[in-house]
Amino acid sequence: MDDTCESPRQEEVKLVSSDSAYGSSAMDTDTEDGQTPTAFPYNEDITHKTILVGDSGVGKTSLLVQYDQGKFIPGSFTATVGIGFTPAPIFLGIAMSTRKTSLTDKQTKNGTSKYVLERCASINEYYDIAFKVMLLGDSSVGKTCVLVRFKDGAFLGGNFIATVGIDFRNKVVDVDNLKVKLQIWDTAGQERFRSVTHAYYRDAQALLLLYDITSKPSFDNIRAWLTEIHEYAQKDVVIMLLGNKSDMAAERVVKTEDGERLAKEYGVPFMETSAKTGVNVELAFLAIAKELKHRATQQPSDPKFQIHDYIESQKQKSGCCGLV
Numbered sequence: 001m002d003d004t005c006e007s008p009r010q011e012e013v014k015l016v017s018s019d020s021a022y023g024s025s026a027m028d029t030d031t032e033d034g035q036t037p038t039a040f041p042y043n044e045d046i047t048h049k050t051i052l053v054g055d056s057g058v059g060k061t062s063l064l065v066q067y068d069q070g071k072f073i074p075g076s077f078t079a080t081v082g083i084g085f086t087p088a089p090i091f092l093g094i095a096m097s098t099r100k101t102s103l104t105d106k107q108t109k110n111g112t113s114k115y116v117l118e119r120c121a122s123i124n125e126y127y128d129i130a131f132k133v134m135l136l137g138d139s140s141v142g143k144t145c146v147l148v149r150f151k152d153g154a155f156l157g158g159n160f161i162a163t164v165g166i167d168f169r170n171k172v173v174d175v176d177n178l179k180v181k182l183q184i185w186d187t188a189g190q191e192r193f194r195s196v197t198h199a200y201y202r203d204a205q206a207l208l209l210l211y212d213i214t215s216k217p218s219f220d221n222i223r224a225w226l227t228e229i230h231e232y233a234q235k236d237v238v239i240m241l242l243g244n245k246s247d248m249a250a251e252r253v254v255k256t257e258d259g260e261r262l263a264k265e266y267g268v269p270f271m272e273t274s275a276k277t278g279v280n281v282e283l284a285f286l287a288i289a290k291e292l293k294h295r296a297t298q299q300p301s302d303p304k305f306q307i308h309d310y311i312e313s314q315k316q317k318s319g320c321c322g323l324v
C-alpha cells in the first residue's frame with residue numbers, strides 16, 4: 001500500500017477522539033439549555049494553548065504553517081493582521097487528511113497518467129478520497145445550521161451564537177461507489193475574523209457561499225464575497241451559491257430569480273436551502289462531492305460531469321418546488 005495511507009503521528013492522533021476540529025461533535029457539545037456553542041468546546045484535559053511571540057518578520061507565521069501543514073510558504077512577506085490561530089486538534093485533523101489522502105497519480109505502461117484509489121482509514125471512518133469544503137457568507141445567514149443539518153440531520157434553533165474563528169466537521173458520503181470524505185470548514189461571518197479565515201481559503205477545493213433570503217444586505221454582499229474568493233482561493237475552486245432560510249417565505253426579501261441571475265452571471269450553480277426543514281441541504285453537498293470526485297478521478301476520455309444538469313435532474317426527481 002502507498003505510504004500516503006500511513007499515519008505519521010500515531011501517538012498524537014490517539015488524543016483526538018472525534019472528527020470535529022475541537023474534538024467533539026455538534027450533538028455532544030450541547031449545553032444544559034440545549035444550545036450548541038459554535039466555538040471552543042475544548043476538552044481542557046487535552047488542550048494546550050501556545051502563543052508565538054517575537055518581532056515582526058522573525059518567522060512566527062512560517063513556523064506555525066510548517067508545523068500545521070508541513071510546508072514552507074515562500075514569497076513576499078505579508079504581516080499578520082491582529083491574531084490568527086491553529087488549535088492543535090485542527091493541526092491533527094489536517095495532518096490526518098492530507099497525509100492519508102488516498103488518490104495517487106501513477107504512470108501506466110503506455111505512459112498515461114492513471115489515478116489509483118487506495119482505501120484509507122480516518123480517525124473513525126473509512127474513505128477513498130477526501131476534499132476540503134468551506135462555508136462562507138455574512139454572519140447569521142445560517143452556515144453553522146446548514147453544516148449541522150447535513151452532518152447530524154438536526155436544526156439548531158433558538159438564540160443565535162456567532163461562530164468565533166473557524167471550526168470543521170467531517171462527513172463521508174457515497175459517490176458512485178466511492179467513499180468521499182468532505183472536511184467541511186465553518187467560518188465566522190463577522191468582519192473581525194476575516195484575517196483568520198482568509199488563511200484557510202487556499203486549501204479549499206469547494207466553497208459554499210450563503211446568503212439569507214430574508215436579508216437583502218447578505219445578498220448584496222455576495223459580490224464582495226466573490227471578490228475575496230478570487231483573491232484568496234485557488235483559481236479552479238468549485239463555488240456554489242446558496243440562498244438559505246427558504247422556509248421563511250413570509251419574510252422573504254430576495255427573490256429566487258435574483259439569486260438565479262447572480263449565479264448565472266458568475267457561472268456558478270445555485271439553489272435555495274433551508275437548514276430548518278432540510279430542503280436541498282443534502283443535495284448541495286452531494287453535488288459538490290460529485291463534482292470534486294469527477295474532477296479528481298476523470299480520465300481524459302471521460303465525459304465531463306455537469307453539475308448544473310445534475311442539480312436540475314435531482315430537483316426534477318424530487319418533483320417538488322422545495323428544491324429551488
Ligand SMILES: Nc1nc2c(ncn2[C@@H]2O[C@H](COP(=O)(O)OP(=O)(O)OP(=O)(O)O)[C@@H](O)[C@H]2O)c(=O)[nH]1
Nearest residue numbers: 139140141142143144145162163189245274275276
Ligand atoms: N428559519 C430558519 N432559521 C435559520 C436557518 N438557518 C439558520 N437559521 C437561524 O439563523 C440564525 C443564524 O444561524 P447560524 O447558522 O448560526 O449563522 P452563521 O452564518 O453560522 O453565523 P456566523 O457564525 O456569525 O457566521 C440562528 O438563529 C439559526 O437558528 C433556516 O434555514 N431557517
